[in-house]
Amino acid sequence: MRTALRIGAVLLACALAGGCDSPFPDETLVERLRLLAVAAEPPEAGVTDTLAFRALVADPRGAGRPLEYTWAVCFLAIGYAAADVACPGPGNFPLEAEGDGARLAVPELVAWLMEQDLPVDPGDPGGGEWPEVVTLLVGLEVSGPPLADQDGPERVRALKRFHLRLSGQASPNHNPALAGLSLDGLPWDEAPGPNGVPELQAGSEHLLRPEVLAGSVETFSEGEPPEEVQETLLFSWFSTGGEFRDQRTLLDPLLYEDLAKNRLKAPEEPGRYDLWLVVRDDRLGAGWLQTAFEVVPAPDAGD
Amino acid sequence: MARLSRISLALALCAALPATALAGGSIRGLLVQRQSGEPILGASVSLDDGAALTASDERGRFRFTDVPAGPHTLGVRDPECAPLDTQVEVVDGQTLELDLALDARGEEDTEEVVIRSPRLESAVNDTVLEMEEVRKIPGTQGDVLKIVQSLPGVARGVAFGGTAGPGVIVRGSAPEDSAVLIDGFGVPMLYHFGGLKSVINSDLLKRIDFLPGGFGAEFGDAIGGVLDVQTQPCTHSQYDGYVELSMIDAGFLVQGPITSESGFLLAARRSTLDAWLPSVLDAVTDDDTGFSMTVAPVYYDFQAKLDWSPGARDRLTFFAFGSSDRLTFLVDKAMSGDTSLRGDFGMAFQFYRFNLGWSHAGESWQLTTLANAGWDKADVSIGMGRYMHFDVPGGNLRSDLEWKLAERWTLRAGLNGGFSKYHFWAQMPRMPKEGEDASGFENLELFTADLADWNYNLSGYVSVAWRPLDPLSLSLGLRLDGYGGPWSGFGASPRASARYRVLETTLLKLGVGLYQQPPAEDETADEWGNPDLGLERAIHYVVGLEQALPWHVQVEFNYFYKDMDRLVVSDAETIYSNDGRGRASGVELLVRRDLADGLFGWLSYTLMRSQRQDHAGEDWRLFDWDQTHILTLVAGYRLPTGEIEPMHGQRSGWEFGLRFTLVSGNPETPYLGGIYDADYDTYLGIPGQNNSRRLPLFHQLDFRLDYTWAWTNWALSVFLDIQNVYNHRNVEGVQYNYDYTDRTYFQGMFFLPALGLKGYF
Structure with missing residues (x-):
């Protein structure tokens, strides 16, 4: 009961702070080097498969500077001491970077594990039952040479889980994919603007709605006894300017309410802005799209 | 003489009302056996021939509260000791302290003696809060258990x-x-x-x-x-x-x-x-x-x-x-x-x-x-x-x-x-x-039991x-x-x-x-x-x-x-x-x-x-x-100006209270940055050395003022309870931005006045 009371105290603090505004810029505003998503293809691999990892990196101030990617598969649990997460780092299985991505041949990983004398030997369940799925972790560090106002290289890190499916009984998960984005009811590239780039008036508000490819919302079995569950898709919104009403929106097939849409208030400064939309399926699957919009002065701005 | 009923109706702004105000005075006593000096437990103590009755506790202590001012007869009965009857005088708003020594049976002394006696205590440190002292301490809304937080x-x-x-x-x-x-x-x-x-x-x-x-x-x-x-x-x-x-x-x-x-x-x-x-x-x-x-x-x-x-x-x-x-x-x-x-x-x-x-x-x-x-x-x-x-x-x-x-x-x-x-x-x-480190709660593995x-x-x-x-x-x-x-x-x-x-x-x-x-x-x-x-x-x-x-x-x-x-x-x-x-x-x-x-x-x-x-x-x-440092000053002063009204036990007058608290800030663990958790679209904080920094000093002054108008059949009290009188925005914690690269202080309560009314009938 002491633990429940402690959790309750934290919840109470959350409730009391529920309406507090953050004094910091919103997470959706991309102002510097950021990792916005990492995907594994496929998100669930068999023991003989090869996975491809790719990262969605935004570097709005970098002006195309070269970025260095370091990838590794890590064997650790994410706990309360995140400082111990040296991933990528020593003792991990390094992956060779290919541009902003990397490849992992699972048999090579298994062979490497066999050499490491780890307490867990994936080749021998030791008489026990292996789980159907093992969750592994890949770490990524992206670094760029210092900009004019920076003392040293700029670095960001990310962690990404992927599933290693040891049994082929259940159908593996697939990454969700975005078909596009609509702006005020029109497909993004059909919205008014030159060259398929929508033109927004400074400070104007617009309705955005993500469109996913058919089959992105999958059905899977969960629990004991197994129940059929449909995935919930979560959309994360980012841009180099403007304000989103919601940082994240949802596509929940069980809800009648449309929670996937979002509203964007265009920046006041005219210019070209980047927009990223990331979709996740709650089962380690991810996909994204990147686009842009142009902000023009409002008609009365010059008056 | 007794209060037959007392109904209080209070309207307060952002604060609860204080507990019932005192009527008359109190008697607090200690019973010991005169020959041994031992405390007497379980003795029957009566006031005015049983109008009020209590028993001494394991330390020989007893207490009567809300005793009308004036002379009273106090009686003590214990099977091991000679009976004791004495006259006491209770004064409005005051606590009469009695140390009473009872003679063992067969060793009666003809003189009644009030002494200061040693006590047997099993606890080395024991702070006893007397209710009437602490009910009107500012910032507690009349809740005496909250005053524990002001003790050493x-x-x-x-x-x-x-x-x-x-x-x-x-x-x-x-x-x-x-x-x-x-x-x-x-x-x-x-x-x-x-x-x-x-x-x-x-x-x-x-x-x-x-x-x-x-x-x-x-x-x-x-x-x-x-x-x-x-x-x-x-x-x-x-x-x-x-x-x-x-x-x-x-x-x-x-x-x-x-x-x-x-x-x-x-x-x-x-x-x-x-x-x-x-x-x-x-x-x-x-x-x-x-x-x-x-x-x-x-x-x-x-x-x-x-x-x-x-x-x-x-x-x-x-x-x-x-x-x-x-x-x-x-x-x-x-x-x-x-x-x-x-x-x-x-x-x-x-x-x-x-x-x-x-x-x-x-x-x-x-x-x-x-x-x-x-x-x-x-x-x-x-x-x-x-x-x-x-x-x-x-x-x-x-x-x-x-x-x-x-x-x-x-x-x-x-x-x-x-x-x-x-x-x-x-x-x-x-x-x-x-x-x-409690950051990233949402990212952690779920356990089922x-x-x-x-x-x-x-x-x-x-x-x-x-x-x-x-x-x-x-x-x-x-x-x-x-x-x-x-x-x-x-x-x-x-x-x-x-x-x-x-x-x-x-x-x-x-x-x-x-x-x-x-x-x-x-x-x-x-x-x-x-x-x-x-x-x-x-x-x-x-x-x-x-x-x-x-x-x-x-x-x-x-x-x-x-x-x-x-x-x-x-x-x-x-x-x-x-x-x-x-x-x-x-x-x-x-x-x-x-x-x-x-x-x-x-x-x-x-x-x-x-x-x-x-x-x-x-x-x-x-x-x-x-x-490191915890300093608390608590003070209360009553300035009665009228006679006590027996119907409801109130009397006209002012009461003041203040509490000043000065405390070192809690330790905190700084975050050195964050790692993006790409599956949960959130960041894991990277904590620095555990509890290696300290939040700024906390200090706050609370003030309370009561005034009571007492008439024959009813009384009305008005109080003003001000928390954080000089509006010092104390730091309660640290708030970080989404990726732990920027931080600011999370500030606590501001100046908070509370005005209340309470009626006694």
Whole structure:
């Protein structure tokens, strides 16, 4: 009961702070080097498969500077001491970077594990039952040479889980994919603007709605006894300017309410802005799209 | 003369009302046997030939409150002593202090003697709060249990409890390491919603004993301190009661005689916050947060008491009380990439206790037996996939004996047996322990448990008090605690103390003892926790000095050292282990003036350091609530200008109160940056050296002003209670941006005036 009371105290603090505004810029505003998503293809691999990892990196101030990617598969649990997460780092299985991505041949990983004398030997369940799925972790560090106002290289890190499916009984998960984005009811590239780039008036508000490819919302079995569950898709919104009403929106097939849409208030400064939309399926699957919009002065701005 | 009824109706702004104001004066006394100097327990003490009746406690103390001003006859009857009758004079607003020495039968002295006598105490440190002194302290809204936070050795919790949870932070121990007892049995929480109001109506309380360390063998299951709350006996002489309403809660209390030997008391409260708080939050909360409160904080508590004194030596008591807290709020937007972190967030805590007690005073002994049945229930839900529930009905039987073996020897012994049938089911990441980084809660692995089983405990203690010399008393005790069920443990805890009255007004105290407590239920649960955990323990060392000064002033100085080991900490291999160690030491100074001539107050200062070592070989770090300096000044002054009105017990006049608090900021662990968790679209903070920084100094002044107009049939009081008079925005914590690259302070309460009215009829 002491633990429940402690959790309750934290919840109470959350409730009391529920309406507090953050004094910091919103997470959706991309102002510097950021990792916005990492995907594994496929998100669930068999023991003989090869996975491809790719990262969605935004570097709005970098002006195309070269970025260095370091990838590794890590064997650790994410706990309360995140400082111990040296991933990528020593003792991990390094992956060779290919541009902003990397490849992992699972048999090579298994062979490497066999050499490491780890307490867990994936080749021998030791008489026990292996789980159907093992969750592994890949770490990524992206670094760029210092900009004019920076003392040293700029670095960001990310962690990404992927599933290693040891049994082929259940159908593996697939990454969700975005078909596009609509702006005020029109497909993004059909919205008014030159060259398929929508033109927004400074400070104007617009309705955005993500469109996913058919089959992105999958059905899977969960629990004991197994129940059929449909995935919930979560959309994360980012841009180099403007304000989103919601940082994240949802596509929940069980809800009648449309929670996937979002509203964007265009920046006041005219210019070209980047927009990223990331979709996740709650089962380690991810996909994204990147686009842009142009902000023009409002008609009365010059008056 | 007696108040037949008293109805108070209060309207307050952002504050609850104070407790009922005093009528007349009080009598506080100490009974000792003149030949031996021993305190007399269980003596029958009457006022005005039985108009009011009480019995002396285990320390020979007795008390009458709300005694009308004027002359009274006080009578004391004890089978071992010659009867005593004396005339006393009670003055409005003052406490008459009596030290009464009774002659042993056959050794009657013809003269009645009032002396200052030495006391036998099993606890080295024991701060007793007198109710009438503390009810109008600013910032407490009349809740006397909240004043515990202003005593020496008690660290300041975060506003509304925060992560400190439901308890008090005593001498460098975690909140859950201190026990809260109400009439001898533990309760899981002391305050509604972490500090809003205490879970028991202050008007029921007879006494609060705050034992920060070095306490006797009669107390167990706590390696920190003990808050021993005792309720008052029912009145057998008059009907009394009130109803009250404020913006915090509404409630009533009614008490009175059933027969000349029995009485009853009923009280209940319900919060009124839910009537207005959701509207206020809706008005001030940005719609974009996705936050809405579906059930505002709602709490109930109730108390029902019956007692019967068939004779001067026996008292039967039935006491039922309970508490319920509930809060839910809706988050309809995803807080992170985990889509289950939305929906209903809520918590509900309930506990109920039903106590049946019998106390009998023999020729040289007193036996108190209490049977208790109770039920604890906790429900926490965090969005759509995280929950934790406890359902724990149980019962206890305890018996305590105090037996005067010989002139200088007293034996205390007791047995306490209990059982509980707990049901614990949860799906939740494990909660961070004290000192652990709590960021990224949503990213952590979920663990599932559904456990139900029986737990048993049997405890016994024996202590012997010996007075080899008149000024010297020694106490030696041993406590045995056994626990059975899916998890079992056993502990033997020896304790010793000595008190030496160097001068008539100077008392030197020494104490050392071993204190043990079982781990939390979930920490020993199979799969969820580690069933091989052992008892947590601490050794308390205390040296103290008490000096009585003129003008009703006492000075108390204590040095304490606490050596803790086998503390439960997170462990990478076994989930939890007993690898934790702790040490806390400090000095405390308390200068206190009892209520006299309308003035009371205290100055409390604590200099303290508390540290932890989570695993052998690791560096020692500061305890999460280590506060180097804790200074509190409390003062109250009454300036009555009128005569007391017997109908309602009020009189016209001013009352002032202030409280000043100056406390070092809590330690904090800085974050050096963040790692993006690409699956949950959130960041894991990278903590720097544990608790290596400290928040800024906390200081706050609270002020209270009351004025009462008293007429013959009714009275009206107006009060102004101002918290944070000079509007210093104290720092309560640190807030980071989304990726832990920027930070700012989270500020606490601002200037908060509260105006209230209270009517007496």
